[in-house]
Amino acid sequence: MKEVRVRFAPSPTGFLHIGGARTALFNYFFARQNKGQLVLRIEDTDSVRQKEDSIGQILDSLKWLGIDWDEGPDQGGDFGAYYQSQRLSFYSNAAAELIQSRKAYYCFCTEEELETERKRQRKEGTLIRYSGKCRELSKNEVRERLEQGLKPVIRIKLADFDQIIVNDLIRGLVKFKSDQFDDFIIIKSNSLPAYNFACVVDDHAMRISHVIRAEEHLSNTPKQQYLYEALGYTIPKFAHLSMILAPDRSKLSKRHGATSVSEFKDMGCLPEAIINYLTLLGWSPGEGKSELISPEQTIRSFSLDKVSKTAAVYDIQKLVWLNGQYITEYNLEKLTLYAVPFLIQAGIVSSIEAEQNHSYISAVVKTVRERVRTLQELAEASRYFFKDIIMYDEKGKEKYFRQENVAILLSEGKERLAGIEDFNVENTEKAYRNLMEELDIKGGQIIHPTRLALTGRTVSPGLFDVMALLGKKRCLERLEQAIDYINKMKS
RNA sequence: GGCCCCAUAGUCAAGAGGCCUAAGACGCCGCCCUCUCACGGCGGAAACAGGGGUUCGAAUCCCCUUGGGGCUACCA
Numbered sequence: 001m002k003e004v005r006v007r008f009a010p011s012p013t014g015f016l017h018i019g020g021a022r023t024a025l026f027n028y029f030f031a032r033q034n035k036g037q038l039v040l041r042i043e044d045t046d047s048v049r050q051k052e053d054s055i056g057q058i059l060d061s062l063k064w065l066g067i068d069w070d071e072g073p074d075q076g077g078d079f080g081a082y083y084q085s086q087r088l089s090f091y092s093n094a095a096a097e098l099i100q101s102r103k104a105y106y107c108f109c110t111e112e113e114l115e116t117e118r119k120r121q122r123k124e125g126t127l128i129r130y131s132g133k134c135r136e137l138s139k140n141e142v143r144e145r146l147e148q149g150l151k152p153v154i155r156i157k158l159a160d161f162d163q164i165i166v167n168d169l170i171r172g173l174v175k176f177k178s179d180q181f182d183d184f185i186i187i188k189s190n191s192l193p194a195y196n197f198a199c200v201v202d203d204h205a206m207r208i209s210h211v212i213r214a215e216e217h218l219s220n221t222p223k224q225q226y227l228y229e230a231l232g233y234t235i236p237k238f239a240h241l242s243m244i245l246a247p248d249r250s251k252l253s254k255r256h257g258a259t260s261v262s263e264f265k266d267m268g269c270l271p272e273a274i275i276n277y278l279t280l281l282g283w284s285p286g287e288g289k290s291e292l293i294s295p296e297q298t299i300r301s302f303s304l305d306k307v308s309k310t311a312a313v314y315d316i317q318k319l320v321w322l323n324g325q326y327i328t329e330y331n332l333e334k335l336t337l338y339a340v341p342f343l344i345q346a347g348i349v350s351s352i353e354a355e356q357n358h359s360y361i362s363a364v365v366k367t368v369r370e371r372v373r374t375l376q377e378l379a380e381a382s383r384y385f386f387k388d389i390i391m392y393d394e395k396g397k398e399k400y401f402r403q404e405n406v407a408i409l410l411s412e413g414k415e416r417l418a419g420i421e422d423f424n425v426e427n428t429e430k431a432y433r434n435l436m437e438e439l440d441i442k443g444g445q446i447i448h449p450t451r452l453a454l455t456g457r458t459v460s461p462g463l464f465d466v467m468a469l470l471g472k473k474r475c476l477e478r479l480e481q482a483i484d485y486i487n488k489m490k491s
Numbered sequence: 492g493g494c495c496c497c498a499u500a501g502u503c504a505a506g507a508g509g510c511c512u513a514a515g516a517c518g519c520c521g522c523c524c525u526c527u528c529a530c531g532g533c534g535g536a537a538a539c540a541g542g543g544g545u546u547c548g549a550a551u552c553c554c555c556u557u558g559g560g561g562c563u564a565c566c567a
């Protein structure tokens with residue numbers, strides 16, 4: 001069987017958004033499943049829309065997600081270069097060949113001329129097509145104009161045909177009638193190739209066997225197929241993935257909140273969770289299978305004909321839920337590593353402290369992880385393990401600190417804690433349980449105010465886990481602080 | 492406007508003519524567990540866009556309408 005080679009071909013116009021990431025991911029799944037190659041190609045032929053550093057961002061996001069490729073701009077490969085801007089000779093050679101065989105021609109029409117023509121066609125209600133005016137220019141006429149310094153485009157000369165049929169692996173046979181096409185541009189007047197041309201030349205030169213890309217390219221495929229035939233290339237297999245839409249079903253854009261991989265990263269999503277989420281967007285592991293699925297599992301059962309044809313609206317809530325699942329299951333050491341930057345970012349620890357207190361941080365992460373869903377939440381939930389209490393939760397204050405005799409209760413508690421030698425979860429709990437029994441009170445009566453005193457909040461991990469982590473000294477100090485505070489509240 | 496793709500709950504999705512009184516997951520609601528929150532457990536509300544065919548039988552096949560998306564650029 002022919003070797004499977006697929007590619008992901010982003011254009012560097014911004015961050016890697018989730019649609020692009022999913023396209024990359026499905027290419028990756030397909031390549032790995034078929035023991036094929038994934039190549040990364042940068043489509044940077046539009047100098048106007050290029051964004052500085054976009055390539056670096058995209059590569060970083062891909063790597064961070066754990067999507068690795070076999071050939072590409074950073075590590076090279078046998079079919080380079082991997083930037084279209086460095087492959088210009090491929091395109092001009094291919095175009096020259098087409099001109100030579102009279103399948104393409106120079107066109108000197110200016111943009112203004114074309115615009116007037118289009119305007120007229122719009123008014124007349126006819127199809128908007130290039131007239132083919134420059135088709136019949138003689139060699140001499142072309143040479144003359146070239147010598148005048150005019151910058152032509154090169155257009156493909158469409159032969160008569162009835163229709164073009166695209167056989168899409170996901171959508172089946174798709175037919176396009178010939179009247180939809182005109183002599184489209186393959187080389188722009190700045191000598192750079194137009195997308196449809198560059199794409200064909202490169203996919204052929206790079207021996208791409210399967211073109212797996214977003215649905216927005218489905219309508220371009222007949223043009224590309226025409227070009228394959230004109231150039232005598234064999235046509236690869238195509239698979240067009242449905243689009244990913246914003247919650248209002250419009251195209252994804254910045255106004256829809258987080259849409260790029262880097263934004264999800266900044267929110268505190270784990271790469272594995274994003275991968276898992278993206279896997280589920282347009283593909284399903286099948287009936288009765290868990291939705292928590294690793295790339296390895298997906299690679300085993302992935303299949304393009306099971307990919308959904310329907311555009312998907314992404315749902316950040318499910319991503320966040322998945323992320324929470326990953327946070328609780330994650331390797332603790334790795335999770336700590338991911339968490340530290342968020343603690344620093346939130347001003348909870350300094351980078352120096354982070355290095356010195358690694359094992360303490362890890363212990364905090366361990367007790368907090370189960371009830372947070374993002375690393376940002378994790379940082380926030382960890383604050384009082386590092387910082388003193390400067391304020392108490394408003395509602396909690398009213399509810400617990402105004403309880404009768406609460407100060408006395410807390411000082412009792414403090415007393416008991418003070419007497420503990422080995423200040424751990426079991427012993428602190430035992431001390432408190434004994435106290436409750438002696439005073440004949442219910443747990444909540446002392447546990448809630450204590451929690452507020454120790455954490456400043458009404459919500460936390462189990463109280464005795466908090467105590468053990470905080471340590472005896474800080475527990476006693478915070479109880480003292482709360483008692484003072486309560487006494488001041490009264491007066 | 493023309494052409495193309497798509498259409499199962501709020502969202503992702505299973506479903507390939509009878510197994511459908513339509514899975515599962517997120518979210519939502521209720522209950523249980525419980526020191527709070529989360530986790531977990533149990534239960535609930537919630538969908539085949541509409542209309543025509545074909546068929547003994549349609550979520551599944553065909554047609555139309557509607558809706559959404561894409562392409563129609565010297566963007567990719």
